Amino acid sequence: MKKIIIINGPNLNLLGKREPEVYGSLDFESFYKALQIEFKEFDLEYFQSNIEGELIDKLQEVGFNYDGIVLNAAAYTHTSVGIGDAVKAISTPVIEVHISNTFSREAFRHQSYISTHAQGVILGFGLKSYNLALNSFK
Numbered sequence: 183m184k185k186i187i188i189i190n191g192p193n194l195n196l197l198g199k200r201e202p203e204v205y206g207s208l209d210f211e212s213f214y215k216a217l218q219i220e221f222k223e224f225d226l227e228y229f230q231s232n233i234e235g236e237l238i239d240k241l242q243e244v245g246f247n248y249d250g251i252v253l254n255a256a257a258y259t260h261t262s263v264g265i266g267d268a269v270k271a272i273s274t275p276v277i278e279v280h281i282s283n284t285f286s287r288e289a290f291r292h293q294s295y296i297s298t299h300a301q302g303v304i305l306g307f308g309l310k311s312y313n314l315a316l317n318s319f320k
């Protein structure tokens with residue numbers, strides 16, 4: 183059974199409450215329950231942190247023994263050389279995901295420190311971006 187982890191960055195714990203016109207009205211915990219049912223063939227895990235170093239620690243912890251990482255580093259995508267370096271350093275393939283289409287938003291969201299080191303990037307499909315990313319590990 184493939185071990186896959188979803189890692190969410192800052193403010194994604196507020197999904198459902200936060201800017202619902204951009205991010206939708208479903209909280210991630212409810213969505214994650216549906217993912218667990220849809221992707222029964224995976225040993226699926228979920229981790230969220232608002233703290234940059236905790237995200238780096240988690241990437242290092244799982245990044246040499248899991249089969250896949252679905253990473254939404256949220257705002258750190260656009261600022262964190264450290265998270266980008268961690269994605270480059272590990273051997274587990276990382277799919278970068280975003281709920282919104284970051285290219286249709288402010289210019290500062292067009293930059294990603296992760297994309298160059300990711301296996302693929304999926305963005306703009308709402309929460310479905312996660313389903314598409316998980317499908318890629320089948």
Ligand code: DQA
Nearest residue numbers: 254256257280281282284291
């Ligand atoms: C996001 C896009 C980022 O620009 C933003 O900072 C987020 C969420 C997304 O999933 O659309 O927090 O990663």
